Amino acid sequence: MKDAKNTRWVPELLAPAGSLEKLKVAISYGADAVYLGGQKYGLRQAADNFTIEEIREGVEFAHAHGSCVYVVLNSFFHDKDFDGLLDFIQELDAVKIDAVIVSDPGVINYIAENTNLEIHLSTQASCLNVESAKLWKKLGVTRIVLGREVSIADAKMIKEEAGVEIEMFVHGSMCMAYSGNCVISNYTQGRDSNRGGCAHSCRFEYKIDDGKKELNSYFMSSKDLEGIRLLQDFIDAGIDSLKVEGRMKSPMYAGTISMVYSQALAYYKEHGNFLSEDLLKWEEELTKVTHRAYTQASLVEEADESSIYNDREHEEKTYRAIGKVAQVVKDEFIVVDVKSAFEIGESLEILPFNDSHVEVNISHIKNLAGQDFSRTRPGALFKIPYVDGVDINNLVRARVTN
Numbered sequence: 001m002k003d004a005k006n007t008r009w010v011p012e013l014l015a016p017a018g019s020l021e022k023l024k025v026a027i028s029y030g031a032d033a034v035y036l037g038g039q040k041y042g043l044r045q046a047a048d049n050f051t052i053e054e055i056r057e058g059v060e061f062a063h064a065h066g067s068c069v070y071v072v073l074n075s076f077f078h079d080k081d082f083d084g085l086l087d088f089i090q091e092l093d094a095v096k097i098d099a100v101i102v103s104d105p106g107v108i109n110y111i112a113e114n115t116n117l118e119i120h121l122s123t124q125a126s127c128l129n130v131e132s133a134k135l136w137k138k139l140g141v142t143r144i145v146l147g148r149e150v151s152i153a154d155a156k157m158i159k160e161e162a163g164v165e166i167e168m169f170v171h172g173s174m175c176m177a178y179s180g181n182c183v184i185s186n187y188t189q190g191r192d193s194n195r196g197g198c199a200h201s202c203r204f205e206y207k208i209d210d211g212k213k214e215l216n217s218y219f220m221s222s223k224d225l226e227g228i229r230l231l232q233d234f235i236d237a238g239i240d241s242l243k244v245e246g247r248m249k250s251p252m253y254a255g256t257i258s259m260v261y262s263q264a265l266a267y268y269k270e271h272g273n274f275l276s277e278d279l280l281k282w283e284e285e286l287t288k289v290t291h292r293a294y295t296q297a298s299l300v301e302e303a304d305e306s307s308i309y310n311d312r313e314h315e316e317k318t319y320r321a322i323g324k325v326a327q328v329v330k331d332e333f334i335v336v337d338v339k340s341a342f343e344i345g346e347s348l349e350i351l352p353f354n355d356s357h358v359e360v361n362i363s364h365i366k367n368l369a370g371q372d373f374s375r376t377r378p379g380a381l382f383k384i385p386y387v388d389g390v391d392i393n394n395l396v397r398a399r400v401t402n
Contacts, residue, residue, distance in 0.1 A: 008272060010265040011234055011242045014070070014167065015258045018247035020050065023058045023069075025324075026254040028353055028393060030262025033068035034058075035101060037247065038088060040081075052088075056095045068098035073111075074122035077104045089115050105139060112140045120167065123147055126178050128154075133162035143167055145243065148174060152230065152299050156237035165240040170230075171257055171286075172245025174222035174297055174307075176202045184220075205312065221309045226294035228282055231264055232274055233300070252321035253289045255395045259351060260285045281356070288319045288397070322348060322396040326381055333383040334360070335368070336376075336396055343375035348384070351395045358389050 015031035017023035023034050036058065037049045050058065055071065062069045071092055075081070085107075092100065093115040100117050102108050103124035111117055120143040121127060121136050128147045136144055143165035146155055152168070159166040175182065185191045185199035202220040209215075225245070227234070234242060244257050260282045267276050286294070295307040320340055327335035334350075342348060344365055349357040365373045366383040376382045 008269045009235075010269055011239050012068075013258065013261050013265060014241050014243045015254055016172075016244055016247040016249065017058065017069075017254070018049075018249070019251075020054045020058055022247075022251050022254045024061055024393070025251045025395065026258045027062055027065050027067045029255040029258040029351075029395075030266075030353070031067060031254075031258040032262075033070060033098070033241070034062065035070040035072055035243075035247075037072045038092075040075075040084070040088070052091050052095070055092070055097065059095050059097055063096075070099045070101050070120060071097050072101045072122065073107060074101055074103040074124045076124075077107055082110070085110070086114055089117060093117050099143070101145065108139055108141065118142050121145060123169070124181065126181060127158075130158050130161045133158045133164055137162055137164045143240065145169075147178060148225075149178065149298050149303075151301070152233045152237050152239065155239055159238055159240075166238075167241035167243055168234070168239050168299075169225055169245060170227040170234070170242040170261065171225055172249075173292075174225050174245075174295075176220045176222050218310050218312070219308060221311075222292075222297070222303075223295040223307050223309045224292045225297050225299075226286060226291075227296060227299055228260065228264060228286060229274075229279075230296065230299055231261075231268065235268065249290070250321055251324070252319075252395055252397060255351065256285060256289045259353075290317050318400055319349075319397045320400055322398050324396060325350065325390055325392055325394040328390055328392060329386070331386055333366070333386050334390055335381050335383055338376045338378055338380055338382055340398075341376045341378055342398055346398055349397050349399075350387070350390050351397070352389050353391060353394065355389060358387050360384060360387050 012032040014033045014035060015026035017026055017034035017036040023036060026034050039049055039051065059069045089111050098118065099120045100111060101120045101122045102111065103122035108119055111119055119141050121141045123145040126147045127133055127136060127144050128150055133144055145167040148169055155166050155168055184201040188201040189199040191199045205216055205218050207214055207216055246253055264274065264282055268274060292309045297303045297307055322342055323337045323339040325334055326337040342362065344362050346362045348360045348362060350360060351357050363385055365376060367373060368381055
């Protein structure tokens with residue numbers, strides 16, 4: 001963790017960056033590192049993804065804030081995919097990204113031969129044991145993102161016996177297949193999940209017929225991972241990096257999750273424990289982003305039927321993202337870059353970078369010309385009442401009312 005004023009060690013907090021905006025939001029809210037995808041070679045082709053110019057800007061922003069940038073190259077490669085790869089990885093080397101995340105052993109070797117890039121093993125490679133970790137280390141991998149089927153206790157043993165950095169998922173969507181090695185969407189949609197085209201077919205309702213009766217079920221759909229109460233276990237095991245899933249999620253998600261886990265880790269650095277009254281507050285904050293029901297999955301005990309999200313695909317949503325702060329004029333007004341409309345009489349919450357949320361009661365709304373409005377519209381700037389403790393680029397949200 002990048003805060004150096006306390007000496008206790010904590011793992012790196014690694015957040016998703018599906019776009020340049022999300023990168024800046026996650027780092028501003030406390031992420032020690034972010035991971036992102038370029039225009040090719042990743043498993044989130046529906047995400048915004050980055051041009052090389054955006055990667056360069058993202059690296060400059062991250063490094064200026066003491067954070068790292070990792071680029072995913074974790075698609076399963078065919079021979080034709082090597083066209084253009086050399087130019088891309090050499091460009092990544094030139095802009096000084098901190099590591100690439102790779103799943104294919106041939107690609108690992110190709111990168112090692114042609115660049116000085118540090119290489120992390122993707123969870124797609126399904127590394128689940130000590131001998132596998134030792135082999136990947138011999139191939140030049142410096143960090144292993146373990147398969148999500150591995151417990152924290154097993155991860156501790158792998159780290160100690162293989163002598164390699166270990167990264168584990170701490171929060172976000174889960175996959176029912178071994179570390180995403182799934183071909184269901186290939187069959188149902190003709191889209192290759194291992195080459196960036198996952199259709200999330202596991203989230204569908206299926207009919208099970210055992211010859212005696214039929215049952216409709218979402219038996220392949222998983223709850224979301226949430227490990228806030230296991231941070232002490234991760235630290236005790238010496239896990240080097242805690243990864244948050246979600247490059248397809250919103251800036252509000254990236255900022256909120258980064259804020260919560262970074263605050264919890266900062267508390268540990270200062271106090272040496274998580275015996276904080278803020279624990280319930282942190283858990284509550286995690287319910288305010290779009291999510292499915294939460295589970296600890298396989299982190300402590302092997303996942304069982306209690307980790308199934310046996311419901312029609314939807315995500316719990318108690319708050320909606322309003323936008324972000326574009327300007328603050330002390331004692332006068334706050335300007336909000338509005339993405340979702342709000343109106344007079346609502347109460348908004350603004351999320352400072354290093355503190356609890358600030359509430360703003362919307363008694364009046366004005367445009368930049370000073371004209372009064374009863375309701376905002378998306379894609380425009382509006383002035384709202386001033387409150388203390390707010391900075392430019394703070395996220396703004398509102399409670400969902402039925």
